[in-house]
Amino acid sequence: MRVSVLLRTIGAVTLAVLAACGKPPVTKPLWMLPPGCEILLGPAEAADSITVALLDAVEPEHAPRARNASEQLLFHHLYETLIIVNCLDKVQPGLAESWRREERGRCWTFELREDARFWDGTPVTAHDVARSWERAADESMTLNAGIDSYSAAGIDSLAVGGDRVLNVYFKHMHRKVPRALSASAFAVAKPSWASRWPLGSGPYRIVTSERRFAGIAKRTITVHPAYGAERPVVRFLETSMYDARDLLEGGIDVMITTDPAVIEYATSRPQFTTVPLPWDRAYVLLSTSRVEKLRWGGKLGTISPDLSERLARDAVRGDARGYRPPSWWDDLHNECYELSAAVSDFPPVPEGPYSLSDLRRILYDSNDPIARDLAERIVALAATDPTVSPEARAIAFAVPGLGSDAPGVIAEGVTEGELLSSLLNGSDFAYIISIPRRPPDPCAEARKLISSAQWLANLGDDFSKALIPLVDTRLHVIAASGKIGLIADWYGNILLVNVMPQGR
Secondary structure, three states: OOHHHHHHOOOOOOOOOOOOOOOOOOEOOOOOOOOOOEEEOOOOOOOOEEEEEEOOOOOHHHOOOOOOHHHHHHHOOOOEOOEEEEOOOOEEEOOEEEEEEEHHHOEEEEEEOOOOEOOOOOEOOHHHHHHHHHHHHHHHHHHOOOOOHHHHOOEEEEEEOOOOEEEEEEOOOOOOOOHHHHOHHHOEOEOOOOOOOOEOOOOEEEEEEEEOOOOOEEEEEEEEEOOOOOOOEEEEEEEOOOOHHHHHOOOOOEEEEOOHHHHHHHHOOOOEEEEEOOOOEEEEEEEHHHHHHHHOOOOOOOOOHHHHHHHHHHHOOOOEEEOOOOOOOOOHHHOOOOHHHHOOOOOOOOOHHHOOOOEEEEEEEOOOHHHHHHHHHHHHHHOOOOOOOHHHHHHHHHOOOOOOOOOEEEEEEEOHHHHHHHHHHOOOOEEEEEEEOOOOOHHHHHHHHHHHOHHHHHHHHHHHHHEEEEEEEOOEEEEEOOOOEEEEEOOOOEEEEOOOOOOO
């Protein structure tokens, strides 16, 4: 039974059945509030307030599951997951203070922290976690045409064993704690009748959220330290300013960006410290024509490291490098259970290679400038004579139908919903998408990818042959020197702190 359906029955069944999985010894890792790993030392003297620039639109309805970098930055301060993966790749407590493996890893039992509270002072219970996941599953299915992170994580069902105990049953055994539960898709929130913002249990709480249309500010979101912690008041300023360099001169203390001009500008100013975050995204090309040829036993190449470096250097307006192996998606059939089973019944045959249109589209998210840059460069290479351009020849050999003698190929930006709808069944010729560079749970990420592009399942466990990695990218955080400390986790999420905290 799909978890989204099963979760709807929790209130009637498993929430009332307090079933425990068993009683093996409990593992209690050392509790720390931050994910670990300071990337910028806290100041000698605490600041009273901090102003953070948000360069993307932020919507309360998306909380706690972010859809862009600005939402991720804000939501990471407001909402918690059961577990955290720190920058050293170690699992630490989040909302859960302890966990244990049972039924040979088919069930994991999490015990919530006794002091876990929402901002209104009410305890965070196992019922709240289950209901939050239920809402997230419904939202994911609506957004992603039936795809959710819970099926990708292999969750079969949930059972609540009291206010502080949540039993999570999986379809397959996990020898170690399932790291997919550290993803923002599993952040916990509770609806608030008094605000559009759901209640969280994170280190900061929403105080005001004002939208203005005059000047550069679209919305100012003010958050205060929760639970009496010694942190500054933070103003998150959502802005439509075209040149972010002007923001730095206008009182902004923290900004996350990929813009090389802004990064270079901040580096030249002694009042700012610029810190590169981990290489966290890989941009890949998915082609329906490539999958169809591979499906029938065809032999295809991929792009060379030299071409990948040229794309990073010449095509991308942001901090990028040529893709660096190893790839987490290779050889997963040795570790993961039946990846192709992420798609029920028979996977669809992609329509893109058989379209009668005179134009073949390479789709990308219109809100992703890096995907746009790459798509436009690939279209330019496709129009180049491969006999005189080794780059054009490599692209044509990797993707059938991208030669200069093929029908017209265009790059087209579409909305997120349109991209996901086309990607699901392979309705277009090709796609530029970004995927995590180092997911904490590769098996869960692979299932999510195959569920998003179900025609990949036609290759079975060899689905990785369909991926053509192009470039790696990363963000940079710019911070006022000596005013704020920064802590980063495995995902590259950052947490603002006045001093390096030792707990809540």
